[in-house]
Amino acid sequence: MKLTLRARLTLVYGGLFLIGGVLLLFLTYSLVQNHLPDEGEANRSIVGMKESADLPVPEPGEDPEAYAQDVRFLIAGEVWEDALYVIATQGGLALGLVGVATVALGWLVAGRMLRPIQGLTDTAARIAEAPAAGQGLHERIKVEGPQDELRELAETFNRMLERLDHSFDGQRSFISNASHELRTPLTVTRALLEVAVHRPGASADVRQLGETLLEVNARHERLIDGLLLLMRSDRELGERSYVDLADVAVHVAAQTPAPGVAVTADCEEAPTRGEPVLLERLVQNLVENAVRYNLPEDGWVTVATRTDGTRAVVEVANTGPVVPAFEVSGLFEPFRRLGTERLATASKGAGLGLSIVRAIAEAHGGEATAKARPEGGLVVTVALPVA
Numbered sequence: 001m002k003l004t005l006r007a008r009l010t011l012v013y014g015g016l017f018l019i020g021g022v023l024l025l026f027l028t029y030s031l032v033q034n035h036l037p038d039e040g041e042a043n044r045s046i047v048g049m050k051e052s053a054d055l056p057v058p059e060p061g062e063d064p065e066a067y068a069q070d071v072r073f074l075i076a077g078e079v080w081e082d083a084l085y086v087i088a089t090q091g092g093l094a095l096g097l098v099g100v101a102t103v104a105l106g107w108l109v110a111g112r113m114l115r116p117i118q119g120l121t122d123t124a125a126r127i128a129e130a131p132a133a134g135q136g137l138h139e140r141i142k143v144e145g146p147q148d149e150l151r152e153l154a155e156t157f158n159r160m161l162e163r164l165d166h167s168f169d170g171q172r173s174f175i176s177n178a179s180h181e182l183r184t185p186l187t188v189t190r191a192l193l194e195v196a197v198h199r200p201g202a203s204a205d206v207r208q209l210g211e212t213l214l215e216v217n218a219r220h221e222r223l224i225d226g227l228l229l230l231m232r233s234d235r236e237l238g239e240r241s242y243v244d245l246a247d248v249a250v251h252v253a254a255q256t257p258a259p260g261v262a263v264t265a266d267c268e269e270a271p272t273r274g275e276p277v278l279l280e281r282l283v284q285n286l287v288e289n290a291v292r293y294n295l296p297e298d299g300w301v302t303v304a305t306r307t308d309g310t311r312a313v314v315e316v317a318n319t320g321p322v323v324p325a326f327e328v329s330g331l332f333e334p335f336r337r338l339g340t341e342r343l344a345t346a347s348k349g350a351g352l353g354l355s356i357v358r359a360i361a362e363a364h365g366g367e368a369t370a371k372a373r374p375e376g377g378l379v380v381t382v383a384l385p386v387a
Contacts, residue, residue: 002146012109020102027094116150120157127161137165179228186224190217223352242387243279245270245314246305252283253303258291261299261318270305270312271387274364282360283314286380289353290318294377311366311383320377328370328378332358357382 003011123141140161141154196202197210246267253265272279283303290301301318323331334355354368357380361368366384373379 002148008113008148012113013106016102016106016109020098024094024098027098116154120154124157137161137168176228179224183221183224186217186221190214190221193217240273241276243272243274243276245272245279245283245312245384248276248280248283249303249305249314252280252287253301256284256287256291258301260297261291261294261301263287263291263301263303265303267303267305268307270307270314272312272364272384273387274384278360278363282357282382283316285353285357286314286316286382289357290316290320290378290380294318294320307386308383310386312386313381313383315379315381317373317379318377319373319375322374322376323372323378325372328372331370331378332368354380 120141123139127137127139140158143151143154143158193210193214197207197214202210246269249267250265253263256263287301287303291299294301299319301316304315304317306313306315332354334352354370358368361382361384364384366382368380368382370378370380
């Protein structure tokens with residue numbers, strides 16, 4: 001029968017205490033025994049007392065036996081004083097040494113017995129530090145040893161990881177399948193609308209209705225594409241390539257349509273490693289989002305890249321409506337907009353731009369943050385590991 005962790009700890013601590021007490025008792029006994037005088041030392045002590053006149057002189061007519069008893073008491077008193085002095089000094093030193101040895105042994109034994117907890121902690125840390133959500137959930141804690149509290153904890157943790165792993169896989173599979181299934185009817189609808197709008201003899205009302213429906217259909221297609229990209233950016237990256245964020249930012253700033261908005265790029269070298277298509281989409285989403293949510297007139301967008309220590313940074317700032325500080329963090333959530341608007345009430349985009357930016361940044365081991373400008377607009381910063 002194997003003992004549980006609690007029983008083993010009890011036996012270990014009790015055994016260490018017992019061993020320490022026995023060792024201390026043995027040392028104390030040895031110290032006192034080594035300082036007890038033998039017969040020769042006792043005789044020399046009596047001679048020394050006679051010479052120093054410390055030995056009491058027998059009175060006339062005193063019983064010799066009583067006189068010998070007084071001498072023995074005197075010698076025993078001096079011996080015990082010497083023994084007590086030794087116990088107080090060397091015994092204290094022995095106690096300190098035994099205490100240090102016991103603490104050190106207890107530390108080593110406790111570390112040995114609690115090593116499975118360290119394994120659980122390391123596994124949880126690797127999962128928590130995974131670049132993207134759902135990564136690392138395939139890991140499991142190696143379970144071995146008796147069926148005790150630690151093993152039960154490890155098995156429970158493994159069951160939790162398994163359920164989370166299945167949940168994330170199911171979520172990604174559902175998004176992928178639903179997006180692909182929805183893309184086909186949207187493509188068919190777009191083709192039918194284009195035929196209806198551009199056919200000869202179509203009335204102005206039909207053309208206007210068709211253009212409106214085409215715009216709605218295009219927005220739904222962008223939503224589907226955004227969901228697919230969000231699912232893709234949330235997976236583990238494969239092979240990574242060298243990418244200079246400055247080149248990507250300059251290209252995106254030059255190619256992004258921005259009617260009525262001045263887009264400028266101030267880019268320094270910012271090398272990183274990752275998937276070029278995803279990194280380009282990250283910068284593109286930042287710029288498009290900054291252009292889309294801007295002032296109707298005299299708006300501007302600035303795109304900047306730089307290296308900050310161990311981070312390659314891309315930063316996009318714009319003018320626009322004033323954003324309350326408490327709503328900034330919520331803008332990175334899917335389908336979330338300023339003022340907690342949802343998809344059904346918004347018409348500017350699919351509401352996935354900043355969500356995709358954050359997912360791509362985390363998949364590359366970085367982070368995306370935003371800060372509201374007091375004059376209006378946002379400053380969105382993405383920091384990735386420098387190459």
